[in-house]
Amino acid sequence: MHSLSSWVLGILGIGAAVCQAAVTTVSVSATASHAIPTTLFGQMFEDINSGDGGLYAEMLQNRAFQQVTPGTSDALDFWSAIAGANIAVIADPKPVSDALPNSLQVSVPGKSTTAGFANSGFWGINVNSSWTYTASFYYKFPTSSSQSVKFTVELRSASGKTLASSATTASGTATTWKQVQLTLKPTTSAPDVNNQFVVLVQPSGSATTTVDFAMFSLFPPTFKGRSNGMRMDIAETLVEMGPKFFRFPGGNNLEVRPSCRGQTTATRWQWNATVGSLLDRPGRVGDWGYVNTDGLGLLEYLQFFEDADMEPIMAVWSGYSLGGTSLPENELAPYIQQSIDQACYDLCCSASGHLSLYALDQLHYSRSSQGYRSPGALRASLGHPEPFTLNYVEIGNEDFFAADTYPYRFQDFVGNLSKAFPQLTFIATSDVGDPTLTPTPQAYDVHVYQTPGWFAQNVFSYDSFARDGQKYFEGEYAAISTNANDLFGTPSDGRLTFPTMQSSSGEAAFMTGLERNSDIVFAASYAPLLQHVNSTQWTPDLVSFDAGSVVRSTSFYTQKLFATNQGDEFMPSTLPNQNGTVFWSISRLTSTLEVIIKIANSGNSSAQLAFALPFSDVASSGTLQLLTGAETASNTPEAPNTVVPKTSTITTGKTIDYTAPAFSVSIIRVVAS
DSSP: OOOOOHHHHTTOOOOOOEEEEEEEEEEOOOOHHHOTTTSBBEEEEOOOOBBTTTOOOOTTTTTSSSTOOTTTGGGGGOEEEOOOOTEEEEEEEOSOOOOOOOEEEEEEEETOOOEEEEEOOOOOOOOOOOEEEEEEEEEEESSSSOOOEEEEEEEETOOOOOEEEEEEEEOOOSSOOOEEEEEEEOOOOOOOEEEEEEEEEEEESOEEEEEEEEEEEEOOEEEEEEEETTTTTHHHHHHHTTSSSEEEESSGGGGGGGSSOOOOGGGGGGGGGGGSHHHHHHHOEOTSSSEOOOOOOOOHHHHHHHHTTTTEEEEEESSSSTTTTEGGGGGGGHHHHHHHHHHHHHHHHOSSSSSOOOSHHHHOOOOOOTTTTTHHHHHHTTTTOOOOOOOOOEESSSSGGGGHHHHHHHHHHHHHHHOOOTEEEEEOOBBBTTOEEEEEEEEEEEEEEOOOHHHHHHTGGGGGGGSSEEEEEEEEEEEBBBBOOHHHHHTGGTBBOOHHHHHHHHHHHHHHHHHTTTTTTEEEEEEEOEEEESSSOOOOEEEEEOOOOEOOOOHHHHHHHOOOOOOOOOOHHHHHHTTEEEEOOOOOEEETTEEEEEEOOOOOOOOEEEEOOOOBBEEEEEEEEEEETTOOOOOOSSTTTTTEEEEEEEOOSSSEEEOOOOOOEEEEEEEOO
């Protein structure tokens, strides 16, 4: 995911601050130059410790012992024994499913009242007395002798206080797996997230009792009440930004990193291993080095997009593995077919045919041997009979790393996918125009991570691009460092931990250029989207969070200001100084007759501007939304509201005089006809 496309590698530098003492008059055209695509501003998601434990609402970490080595201490990560219980992860001879071969074997002394085990969650568990939690697990007895055991499930504070509790009794000779489902209603909210999920096992007899457990789960209320759904506060934050699309399932996390724990092509993200019962999702070691449960699967993604009124930009794996390995052309066919099935899951209307939903092969079948099976039928059987929206499919990710093999891979994937789905737009991920691709790409995905000054200096990057029908997706961009010579270094080298007003105003400057060129730039998304502050692998990020709180960065508010103040047609105007630090773009929302002026001041001095509007009737007042702060000001977990937008009423007219503060993003809206 996180690399520079070669078209930007040679253009470095930080823009010098320019004092704007004189008034700059901006004349606005009365005629729009082009329609602005509704998809212009959206979000790019990659699971970098931000799916499990983040957007996906599951609260237990290592819940199903996926992709771990039984019998090792690492297999017990985030689990601990309580009061004399013995616990170990075993390769179960009779597992709960073929996809989940491991279980937690627990032995407790007879008549124990406290023995059991606990899970610490994703660096904590948020306990809220206004919520009702859903807890579940599977259990069996490894021997056939008659058993009677009481299970008590609790939420506990770090001090040992019980915050919620529910119990059930299991008896008989349960040598086959049974599921326990309970609800937990806390009597009080915890003052912090240092809480645990606890299971106590109390045998009725005096002998030591052994129980096998599998597939634990703890869910709070979810966004839109979806089963197996999204964490409310994070999902609501993402929706608040006003995104129109969501790029998924990620950049690098789509691919394979052979150097990571011996991964092979089989460990790439596969849509059909992420749908159906959670018992049939084996998970995978993702390309950031930790296990993805795949509880956040294709269906959950697509339902979220519907609930959030976004459309997907969906990537398919295109035969390239991180580390430099590409599949030869004669081995691509089954992967192309799997990509067709992936798109068909979204779009196919067929709901016919018998499906064995809980068979492992159902989750791994490919269309090349489908028989009576249908991805559309699978989707329908899982509760969504109507096709999802799908207009854009991206072929691979950052294939400028494998430019020598991308031509045949792009040609074969697009050639076959376009035959099945001629209505889709296919996006190339190599450098623009290099190598030459056949067929000519309908769109390119461009990535750039740079300094704040670079973004201000490259506001006009797309102005020189040909208007030949080709479109562009600025799929990943962010100001990540103040040091042009060490962009990917450490904070001491200039790398940012959190976005700053300097970085965010530089990004805003670049975004005015994206809007001006939205006749060819159809979509743009900052990246990465999310970071868990207790397990961060890439900085800065748009939104930060822990187990109980969410932090909106200055760049989040910049994105929100642009996305929620988007017109439907672009109004040309006097162009900004290409060597300056103050930039603007002007659009019009025809349904409300509003003119929307976006201003980015990426410099350290205020700027005086005068906007001359070509309309005979302009309201005497308008609204101003202003985000501004000190050059290095950031929103952090310790100070989440250091810089937030403020809305006020300003005087307007045919000429609007405005002073843009240093390091600021300003939005002026006024009705004009």
